[in-house]
Amino acid sequence: xxxxxxxxxxxxxxxxxxxxxxxxxxxxxxxxxxxxxxxxxxxxxxxxxxxxxxxxxxxxxxxxxxxxxxxxxxxxxxxxxxxxxxxxxxxxxxxxxxxxxxxxxxxxxxxxxxxxxxxxxxxxxxxxxxxxxxxxxxxxxxxxxxxxxxxxxxxxxxxxxxxxxxxxxxxxxxxxxxxxxxxxxxxxxxxxxxxxxxxxxxxxxxxxxxxxxxxxxxxxxxxxxxxxxxxxxxxxxxxxxxxxxxxxxxxxxxxxxxxxxxxxxxxxx
Amino acid sequence: xxxxxxxxxxxxxxxxxxxxxxxxxxxxxxxxxxxxxxxxxxxxxxxxxxxxxxxxxxxxxxxxxxxxxxxxxxxxxxxxxxxxxxxxxxxxxxxxxxxxxxxxxxxxxxxxxxxxxxxxxxxxxxxxxxxxxxxxxxxxxxxxxxxxxxxxxxxxxxxxxxxxxxxxxxxxxxxxxxxxxxxxxxxxxxxxxxxxxxxxxxxxxxxxxxxxxxxxxxxxxxxxxxxxxxxxxxxxxxxxxxxxxxxxxxxxxxxxxxxxxxxxxxxxxxxxxxxxxxxxxxxxxxxxxxxxxxxxxxxxxxxxxxxxxxxxxxxxxxxxxxxxxxxxxxxxxxxxxxxxxxxxxxxxxxxxxxxxxxxxxxxxxxxxxxxxxxxxxxxxxxxxxxxxxxxxxxxxxxxxxxxxxxxxxxxxxxxxxxxxxxxxxxxxxxxxxxxxxxxxxxxxxxxxxxxxx
Numbered sequence: 001x002x003x004x005x006x007x008x009x010x011x012x013x014x015x016x017x018x019x020x021x022x023x024x025x026x027x028x029x030x031x032x033x034x035x036x037x038x039x040x041x042x043x044x045x046x047x048x049x050x051x052x053x054x055x056x057x058x059x060x061x062x063x064x065x066x067x068x069x070x071x072x073x074x075x076x077x078x079x080x081x082x083x084x085x086x087x088x089x090x091x092x093x094x095x096x097x098x099x100x101x102x103x104x105x106x107x108x109x110x111x112x113x114x115x116x117x118x119x120x121x122x123x124x125x126x127x128x129x130x131x132x133x134x135x136x137x138x139x140x141x142x143x144x145x146x147x148x149x150x151x152x153x154x155x156x157x158x159x160x161x162x163x164x165x166x167x168x169x170x171x172x173x174x175x176x177x178x179x180x181x182x183x184x185x186x187x188x189x190x191x192x193x194x195x196x197x198x199x200x201x202x203x204x205x206x207x208x209x210x211x212x213x214x215x216x217x218x219x220x221x222x223x224x225x226x227x228x229x230x231x232x233x234x235x236x237x238x239x240x241x242x243x244x245x246x247x248x249x250x251x252x253x254x255x256x257x258x259x260x261x262x263x264x265x266x267x268x269x
Numbered sequence: 270x271x272x273x274x275x276x277x278x279x280x281x282x283x284x285x286x287x288x289x290x291x292x293x294x295x296x297x298x299x300x301x302x303x304x305x306x307x308x309x310x311x312x313x314x315x316x317x318x319x320x321x322x323x324x325x326x327x328x329x330x331x332x333x334x335x336x337x338x339x340x341x342x343x344x345x346x347x348x349x350x351x352x353x354x355x356x357x358x359x360x361x362x363x364x365x366x367x368x369x370x371x372x373x374x375x376x377x378x379x380x381x382x383x384x385x386x387x388x389x390x391x392x393x394x395x396x397x398x399x400x401x402x403x404x405x406x407x408x409x410x411x412x413x414x415x416x417x418x419x420x421x422x423x424x425x426x427x428x429x430x431x432x433x434x435x436x437x438x439x440x441x442x443x444x445x446x447x448x449x450x451x452x453x454x455x456x457x458x459x460x461x462x463x464x465x466x467x468x469x470x471x472x473x474x475x476x477x478x479x480x481x482x483x484x485x486x487x488x489x490x491x492x493x494x495x496x497x498x499x500x501x502x503x504x505x506x507x508x509x510x511x512x513x514x515x516x517x518x519x520x521x522x523x524x525x526x527x528x529x530x531x532x533x534x535x536x537x538x539x540x541x542x543x544x545x546x547x548x549x550x551x552x553x554x555x556x557x558x559x560x561x562x563x564x565x566x567x568x569x570x571x572x573x574x575x576x577x578x579x580x581x582x583x584x585x586x587x588x589x590x591x592x593x594x595x596x597x598x599x600x601x602x603x604x605x606x607x608x609x610x611x612x613x614x615x616x617x618x619x620x621x622x623x624x625x626x627x628x629x630x631x632x633x634x635x636x637x638x639x640x641x642x643x644x645x646x647x648x649x650x651x652x653x654x655x656x657x658x659x660x661x662x663x664x665x666x667x668x669x670x671x672x673x674x675x676x677x678x679x680x681x682x683x684x685x686x687x688x689x690x691x692x693x694x695x696x697x698x699x700x701x702x703x704x705x706x707x708x709x710x711x712x713x714x715x716x717x718x719x720x721x722x
Contacts, residue, residue: 069652096687096721099332109498109525118429122500122522124531127578128650172526234652250417256494257471260429261420261464263377263412 038152038164046189047144047166053189054219055142056245059083063090063240065134070233081139082246086147087254088140100262105140106254108172112136118262134226134236147171148180158183158193159208177204188212190219195229203229211239219243326373331722333367338717340693345711347701349609353624355392356709363387366454379424382408384454408457420464427457428475430490430504431538431572432520435632435640435666436591438570439516439540441506442477442486448632448640448666449675449695469495477508484510492518498525512543532578539571547633548626550601558619559601559608561626568595583650589640596636599670603702610701634704635670647683658683666705673699673706691717 040046055061060082068074078094092101092115102113103123112123128135141147148168156165168180177196185192195206211223221241228234252258344356365385371378384407389400410424430440435448442458462475470493477486486508494500499521506514519537524530551562574589597605605627608620627634642664648656660681667674675697682690693715699706 067652071652071654073652073654073657096332097689099721106494109494118427121432122498122520122525122534124525124578126528127532231651251468252417252466255466255468255471256500257464257466257473257492261422261466262380263420 040164043150043152043166044145046164047150050184050189050191051142051144053217054191054222055083055240055243056218057083057085057143058246058249059243060246061240061243063139063238065239066237068233068235068237070231082249082253083142084249084251084254086143088142089253089259090139102259103136103139104254104256104259105136106256110136110140111256111259113259118260120256120260134238138226138238144168144182153181155186156183161185161192162187163192188214190214190222205229207238210237218245327378328372329369330372331367331369333365333722335720335722336362336364336366336717338362338364338715340713340715342710342713345697345708348707348709349606350624350707350709354709355394357393359391359393361389361391376414377412379411380408381406382457405454405456407454410457418465418467420466422460422462422464425457425459426462427455428460428462431502431516431518432500432536433538433572433574433589433591434587434642435589436570436572436638437538438572438591438593439504439514439518439538441508441511441514441516441540441542442488445633448638449677450631451664451677469493484508486511488514496521498522514540514542516540529580532576534576536574537572538574539569541567541569543567545595547595547630548622549595550597550605552604553608553616553619555613555616555619557608557611557613558616559605559623560619561622564595568593570594583646585642585644585646587640587642587644591632591638591640593633593636593638597634597670598636602635602671602704606702606704606707609707632666632675635668637669639667639669641665641667660689668699668704671700671703671706673697673703675705675708687721689719691715691719693717 038046051057060080062078062080064076064078066074066076076094077092077098079090079092081088081090086105086107088103088105090103090105092098098115100113100118101115104111104113104120105125108125110123110125111120113120123136125137126135128138144150148170151167151169153165153167156163158165163183163185166182166184168182170178170180178199179197179201181195181197182191183193184190190212191209193206193208196204198204205226205228207224207226209222210225211221212219213221219240220243221239222243223237223239226236226238339359339361341359342356344351348356350356363386367381367383367385369381369383371380384403384405386403386405387400388402389398391398406425408424408426410422410426413421413423415421428440428442430443431437435446435451437443437446442460444456446455447453459478460475461478462473464474465472470491473490473492475488477488479485486506488504488506490502490504492500492502499519502518504514504516504518506516517537517539520534521536522531522534524533545564545566545568547564548561549564551560552558553560571592572589574587576585576587578585605620605623608616609623611617611620632638642662645661648659648661650657660679660683662679662681663676664678665674665676675695677695678693680692682692684690693713695710695713695715697705697708697711
């Protein structure tokens with residue numbers, strides 16, 4: 001159980017923090033050196049194009065999540081989201097008890113709407129009230145450059161693919177992960193793997209892209225498996241599908257007042 | 270509200286709206302517009318969510334719960350209400366709570382929210398059963414929007430007010446929440462609401478409509494999230510039958526930038542209003558009697574609340590302090606209950622106006638209350654086959670004037686998908702002349718099955 005594990009994890013985190021310099025040295029030995037010249041020009045522009053290939057800046061999509069545990073238990077949930085850059089509304093459509101639950105990210109402010117009423121309250125970026133391995137931020141973070149400072153580390157293979165490796169450092173303390181590493185497929189510009197680290201340098205979780213369906217250079221479907229780095233049997237399979245660019249999305253979608261009005265219920269695709 | 274002109278107007282409005290939206294020509298036109306405005310870089314323009322309509326189909330959705338429940342209540346023999354009715358009883362309730370919604374793409378066209386109750390009360394004394402069925406329309410409205418800025422809603426609807434969980438002192442319109450029955454389904458009010466949703470300020474104006482137009486009320490609310498990590502709103506309401514209300518709502522997350530502390534939230538909700546909403550206390554003509562009296566002058570109510578999630582445990586702790594200026598002091602409450610429990614029938618008769626008055630204001634009899642709750646959505650969240658499926662919650666409402674209290678506990682079991690089984694217990698206690706010490710039932714045990722669809 002997590003609550004029993006946490007004290008042990010805290011000790012482990014301290015031990016890992018103490019060994020962080022050693023990890024950095026190991027990374028350098030593998031050729032992952034921040035500041036290496038990026039062969040495709042501007043790193044930020046490249047990352048923007050990676051984001052856009054995965055999810056257009058203005059889009060809507062559906063999402064299905066299966067949380068699996070080492071105990072053999074699993075939970076399924078589903079929803080849809082509407083994205084306008086760093087503003088996202090995520091609405092649950094399953095399970096039935098969670099229909100009408102909504103999560104709003106308006107830049108760095110998060111609100112949630114309760115499933116049984118339209119009451120809207122602030123919530124934290126790092127909460128994972130939905131359960132599983134995905135936090136509120138995981139469900140709504142799609143613009144890398146707004147949230148992170150990105151540095152190119154070098155070329156590295158991941159998932160059998162030739163990749164560029166990037167290091168992302170959080171610009172804002174509210175973000176869940178102070179350090180993220182991202183492997184991007186050089187041929188398709190699609191993410192292959194992403195690993196999330198605590199301030200101590202300890203890896204918390206990672207995801208590997210398990211499915212990509214491209215259309216016109218953009219993803220129509222993307223599947224990711226989130227894995228708890230400390231308990232690899234605990235995973236969340238997140239599938240984003242029906243990714244549809246939208247020409248114009250009203251700003252009103254991303255206000256507390258709109259969420260309270262219940263007008264996004266239900267959103268039928 | 271009687272089944273009335275207002276209801277008919279709502280139904281007609283909703284019907285027109287649905288028929289208009291089902292027009293296939295309108296579909297084709299909107300789809301064409303969406304296509305022409307699509308991303309020039311080759312993005313697939315299916316179902317572009319722009320303006321009203323979009324290219325999606327008209328859709329209906331029915332969600333809700335089927336909720337059979339049984340309860341056993343034990344009468345409080347010391348209550349001033351004992352003897353008025355048999356409060357020791359077994360009850361069974363079958364409840365269907367449904368929401369039928371109509372929408373097209375992101376545009377909500379209307380909603381019907383209803384509750385059907387089939388209740389049976391079994392008296393253990395004589396075995397008699399009283400059964401009743403009710404069908405309540407909680408909300409029935411039609412939505413209309415003009416572009417992305419102006420939104421209209423006509424019909425029976427819940428108007429949202431303050432940040433408070435169990436008290437909303439700034440709400441002059443909806444039936445007041447009962448803090449001793451947080452699960453009660455709240456009915457809306459018939460109203461026409463117009464909202465301009467924008468940044469940094471949104472404006473809501475509304476008229477509450479009744480068949481008797483002299484009871485109509487008019488209000489407005491300005492709200493903004495422009496202040497960092499805070500939400501503010503100012504509202505006003507006027508009705509010839511209720512005088513005026515002015516209210517301020519503020520909520521903030523003071524440590525929102527500090528991971529681990531970002532779940533801490535504080536809120537304030539306060540209102541002032543021109544006429545008292547409850548009866549006041551007056552000594553009766555007979556010694557020991559208590560009569561109701563009109564409270565004069567401007568009154569106010571205020572709420573201060575806070576909540577936070579305890580790290581690691583993920584327990585949500587919430588507390589609200591509530592002050593009602595027209596509430597009774599401890600001495601006044603004691604005088605009322607003493608009179609109602611008097612052995613002198615003349616004193617009781619002279620004070621009998623308080624029976625109805627007290628019944629309509631649970632959690633609002635006194636001036637000061639404290640509500641506290643602890644909620645554990647699930648004991649663990651790591652796939653444990655048992656503890657992941659158990660939810661716990663405990664709440665307590667304290668009457669700070671007389672020290673009485675009302676506690677409620679819920680053990681939820683969620684072993685079957687979309688189904689929960691809840692074991693509940695409520696317990697009221699306090700001194701002989703206190704509010705909850707005179708609760709008609711001392712203890713109530715319940716079992717509830719809730720199936721979500």
